[in-house]
Amino acid sequence: MTNQFSPQIPSSTWNRPIGLGWDKPYTVRYASNIDDGPWHGMPLGGFGAGCIGRSSRGDFNLWHIDGGEHIFQNFPACQFSVFESNGTSSQAYALSTQPTDDGSLKSWQWYPASTATQTTGTYHALYPRSWFVYENVFQAELTCEQFSPIWANNYQETSYPVAVFVWQAHNPTNAPITLSIMLTWQNMVGWFTNALKSPDVRVRDDGSPVYEYQPRLGESGGNYNYLDESPQHLGCFLGRVGMAEPLQEGEGSWCIVTRKHPQVEIFHHTRWNPVGTGEEVWQSFAADGSLANYIDTSPVSENEQLGAAIAVRFTLQPGETLEIPFVVSWDLPVTEFAAGVNYYRRYTDFFGKSGNHAWAIATIALEQYQTWQQQIQAWQDPILNRDDLPDWFKMALFNELYDLTSGGTLWSAATPSDPIGQFAVLECLDYRWYESLDVRLYGSFGLLQLFPELEKAVMRAFARAIPQGDDTPRVIGYYYTIGAESPIAVRKTPGATPHDLGAPNEHVWEKTNYTSYQDCNLWKDLGCDFVLQVYRDFLLTGADDVQFLRDCWDAIVETLDYVKTFDLDGDGIPENSGAPDQTFDDWRLQGVSAYCGGLWMAALAAAIAISDILLQNHQDSETKEKLLLQKSTYETWLTKSLPIYQEKLWNGKYYRLDSESGSDVVMADQLCGQFYANLLELPDIVPSDRAISALQTVYDACFLKFYDGQFGAANGVRPDGSPENPKATHPLEVWTGINFGLAAFLVQMGMKDEGFRLTQAVVAQIYNNGLQFRTPEAITAAGTFRASTYLRAMAIWAIYLVIG
Secondary structure (H helix, E strand, O other): OEOOOOOOOOOOOEEEEOOOOOOOOOEEOOOOOOOOOOOOOOEEOOOOOOEEEEOOOOOEEEEEOOOOOOOEOOOOOOEEEEEEEOOOOEEEEEOOOOOOOOOOOOOOOEOOOOOOOOOOEEEEEEOOEEEEEEOOOOOOEEEEEEEOOOOOOOOOHHHOOEEEEEEEEEOOOOOOEEEEEEEEEEOOOOOOOEOOOOOOEEEOOOOOEEEOOOEOOOOOOOEEEEEEEOOOEEEEEEEEOOOOOOOOOOOOEEEEEEEOOOOOEEEEEEEEOOOOOOHHHHHHHHHHOOOOOEOOOOOOOOOOOOEEEEEEEEEEOOOOEEEEEEEEEEEOOEEEOOOOOEEEEOOHHHHOOOOOOHHHHHHHHHHHHHHHHHHHHHHHHHHHOOOOOOHHHHHHHHHHHHHHHHOOOEEEOOOOOOOOOOEEOEOOOOOOOEOOHHHHHHHOHHHHHHOHHHHHHHHHHHHHHOOOOEEEEEEOHHHHHOOOOOOEEEEEOOOOOOOOOOOOOOOOOOOOOOOOOOOHHHOOOHHHHHHHHHHHHHHOOOOOOHHHHHHHHHHHHHHHHHHHOOOOOOOOOOOEEOOOOOOOOOOOOEEOEHHHHHHHHHHHHHHHHHHHHHHHOOOOHHHHHHHHHHHHHHHHHHHHHHHHHHHHHEOOOOEOOEOOOOOOOEEOOOOHHHHHHHHOOOOOOOOHHHHHHHHHHHHHHHHHOOHHHOOOOOOEEOOOOOOOOOOOOHHHOEEHHHHHHHHHHHHHOOOHHHHHHHHHHHHHHHHOOOOOOOOOOEEOOOOEEEOOOOHHHHHHHHHHHHHO
16 A cells, blocks of 8 residues: 555646547548547557557447457447445446447446546546546546556567556545556457458458458357466456467457555456346445456357456555556467468467466556556656657657557568568558558658567568569559549569558568559659668667668669669659559659659669668678679769759749649658758758748648648649649548658758648547547548558658768
8 A cells, every 4th residue: 555646647748538439520521431430449468469558438349359450349248347435335347438238238338438527537548548537426546547567678578468557546535535447358269360261352432452351250169267376366267168279360368467465355257147137246336346256167158248347455554555456467479371381479478378368467557557667657757757748749759659559550570581570550540551652651660769679570571571472463542533444453563562561361571562553663763762671770779780781772773673664765863654553642743743752762862871781791702893883873963963954843932742643732751852861861852042942832722721731731733722633532632641741841941830821730630520549541621531441641750860
């Protein structure tokens, strides 16, 4: 017992009254896109281990347990409940404000939601930590901190499949209070896998390939629970009989566990019906905070469901405080892609691959959680304590990292060729393929700064993929959306940089270029994006990992040669074809474009710099001769390109969209190449006075004149802020990640106030309109969004990087 009650919640959290809804949350732009509504909270779980999400109304409703798959559904039996008695009266609540609507658990009392005039508490989130502070319902002061052991440069605990819940209970009254905290959980072993082992792929109305996912939710036959105990811990182990050898996806175990303490009593109930009335656990719990200590380890039949419960009861004297930890852990070691293509998860390097280690994971968490809290604080505090960064920026900086947990994340077990495993995050939930290279040009800055070895693992996967080919013929979805006949394209041309590292239903890392919305073999930015990210990852992680450059060099040479084949007129710069052939894949660019041309020149400059480093570190004459020849080639191309870019695109104020369309649109991201040149300390690709003029024009037209700057910068409008084509899609959308990238460029060029004003507008759009923890790619002025849980938004870490 202690006499201090001060749960340390930073001032820079995203917070919301418990259970308070949104008047007008933003809704999805296209009906085919995922729109789960605004009830999203911070995810819990390690990278690539699967994760669960708990919203600000207290319900566990996000289940990204199967790698790459999305389930958004409240399972009400997975819940905390609190009993309180002051000796004369008592009350008990399940701590979700969302009552069941199917008749289940009807004996339970649900926590009252906050209203506009009365709060019942506050939910706070600052990834990887979140808090529930309960107010005006219980006499005791109650706070629950939730987290998983995630902190920078930690390649072990960050992979653990575990969620820690640390309760702080304080008695502020002058009489004793008896409290009991109950954790109930449903046995879900076997649920999280696709029942369709070879799902058909179809083209959705927006041109994206999709496949059907049928999880085995509720298929609990053979599941059993038993009480597990050690001298320090007590909890319930949730398993399944008859699991196959080798283990299949979805098989393994779960655990709910707490720590013994001399001043508490721990109760348990190993078998109750989570889809019944719930009275088996609620009757005794609501009466006095106890459970029946009922044990039944027999497996349930096919049509039964199975729940487990533990409860911790204690009495607080006036002024006293007690900390009670609970842990939910899961050990589901296998991620399956196509049928029979199985990978073990990274955490199995530390716990083994049998699937029965949920208890070991949970008890290690209970022994180490306070150390983990200190590690997270030690990582976050230097940023949180900075006076030059506003709270809203610190909030978004950490919370946008949620995607590293819940973005369908994969992190495989180590192998000799990948000593910390392979890693991948989805482009988003609607475009379900991994590490889209054009998107991660912006969105990988968080991974780069915090987990540089994972970042390099991703780039090595691209380097391996560049020489590969796949001549599978495909229809291109874009033409489907515009009602035109599609050309047939091969899936992957040798030498082309792939757009992505594949999708969860095939073989990620091996079968690349999953998307078929456009023919990505024709894109003009991907090869450049690859070269720039390789050099960036070398330079910004100590500039000493020459082996990383060697691993990627052959792929750099091959892809630059490939991109150069699109320079049809020989002027030095590859031309855009008029098809959408770059990251703005609904936007037709023709001839030399500001966006792709700038990236091309920056990539050549980066390749020259890489060749210099390799020349300094290579001894044999044959290799040196090759490097000198390649360097000379890139210097020739770059020297030719630089004046052509100015001549064809500079109009005295900004760079034209392209050289052939005649458009006067101001493109927000016209100088991404110059941003990268600055970042990597390469020679300028445009004069700095012209870069500043272009940036000022972008800020004025795309941001200030686009709905008075309230949404962020549109991708492309005319100089007066008006649309060139009011029916256009991408030009009139505000892309969260592009805006953060643009803001980083503004800061880099000495326009910090403008960069922060732009960033603040976009952060407000996300966090004030129910888009938290599902940040979309695009927001429109009509209050709609597209493509939630998007990778590019982690570009906010680029702003932090350039601030220094």
